[in-house]
Amino acid sequence: MKNILIFPFLSISTGHHHVADALQAELESQGLAAEKIDIFSHAYSRLEKLSSAAYLKWIQYFPKTYSGIYRLLACGEFQHDKRYFMYEWLFTQQMRHILQEKQPDIAFCTHALPSYLLNRLKPEYPNLTVVNVYTDFFVNQLWGRKNIDYHFVPSTEVKKQLIPEGIDQNNIYLTGIPVHRNFEMESTDTLQHHPPYTIIITGGSMGVGGILKWVQELSPGGKILYKILCGRNEKLYSYVKSLHHPLIEAIPYLHSKAEMNRLYEQATGIMTKPGGVTISECLQKRLPVFIYHALPGQEEMNLNLLHERKLVTDMRNWDMQKAEEYIAAFFQSNEQMKEYKKHVNGYLGEMSDRKIEDVLKRIIWKQKNTLLKQRV
Incomplete structure (x- = not known):
């Protein structure tokens, strides 16, 4: 296993980072190194700090406006062909650079934006395994679906949501939202x-x-x-x-x-x-x-x-x-x-797959077997 990347988003200490830390700790317990990368900080470090501060102010002083816009853009019935061109314009090339530099075998997404980007880029990197790790009790429209290999879901409700959206139920793991091994x-x-x-x-x-x-x-x-x-x-x-x-x-x-x-x-x-x-x-x-x-x-x-x-x-x-x-x-x-x-x-x-370490072992084993078959 060459490399494992974990993609949260923004540098502020949110659930995306806590779940990323939990995954990182589990992988390290299995003797595997994993690197956390925030694509926003990686691409626009100064702008990321301003954006994080603006986000906190927005939800604090204009909560109804934020709530309305969030529901409009991220909620509702999933559309397979929906595009977020601003995100693509800002981050697609940066994500390509990261993938070319790091050459990961597996990428875990604990935020919807990197999941969306990797879903779009996956055809260019067919050997890359991409995993959605949901950090809330629902799934918004931005999360990638079609080209995502595995989904760690928080509830049976989310599993039932994803199956009609085209996700093979064998690729859905009922893990709950992963928490740190402590x-x-x-x-x-x-x-x-x-x-x-x-x-x-x-x-x-x-x-x-x-x-x-x-x-x-x-x-x-x-x-x-x-x-x-x-x-x-x-x-x-x-x-x-x-x-x-x-x-x-x-x-x-x-x-x-x-x-x-x-x-x-x-x-x-x-x-x-x-x-x-x-x-x-x-x-x-x-x-x-x-x-x-x-x-x-x-x-x-x-x-x-x-x-x-x-x-x-x-x-x-x-x-x-x-x-x-x-x-x-x-x-x-x-x-x-x-x-x-x-x-x-x-x-x-x-949560039939609540032991996250067992799920990770299965995914890593499958990835190793795939790489070995390609080399033969």
Whole structure:
């Protein structure tokens, strides 16, 4: 195996990068080197920083506009012949240069844009195996289909969507959204059954998503210990520290997945936004999830499916003065906890290919055999 590339998009720490890191760790555990490449940074490093900043401002200050444009351009019924000429003009030659320079055998796409480009270029590189690794609970129109070899899908709903779009079901793997191997050890039932319950609040590492406003409205009544995961959001961290409240704790940026896993192990539940990776980590750990906000676009779409399948609790319209009582009542209700576990176990039980290391071994074995046959 000469080379393996993983293509996220943009340099900001999003789910695309977390899934890319998870794949990279799995491949390294099998003795294989994999290189992450962001085509935007590779092609236009200065413009990428401006674009990332503009994206964050856009979803923060004009969420309805972003949501409307996202739904218009990326959602709806898939069209096989739909072209995105601006993306092709900006990135096709850069992707060709990367492929010619790196000569990869396998390319994993954790974002729709590199998938779209590789789908277009695949006829020029017939020996290249291309894998879509979906990082949300739905698939938008931009993701490549026709020339993609394998698909790692997050749910049976997505599998059922792809088959009528021309994808061979034998090339679809029900893996869920891949999470880092540090989170794969399933917890025993360590949930606290009496207060104070430990609740993680996260979703503000990039400074967007309403987490500061939510924390400012917290009204601790003694039933919950709140651990605020601040990431690199210095404004949030400083604010929480300034409260000097015994039931509200500021957690600074965590440098490793192992640290995050330990925090999960200490928690009774989590308040978060419906990002694909965070939700998948919580499902893996069987941590009850309470959604306090959803960013426009992808997170709105995720929330629709998650809420429909009763995998999360939507608390966006709750009375904040009563939120703690509602959460405590959830954990104290045997019926609600039993119902929650039933839905989570049902979802996880559908993931017939959940062990990502086994799927990777199969794909790599097939690729090696193909290369050997060509040499004979």
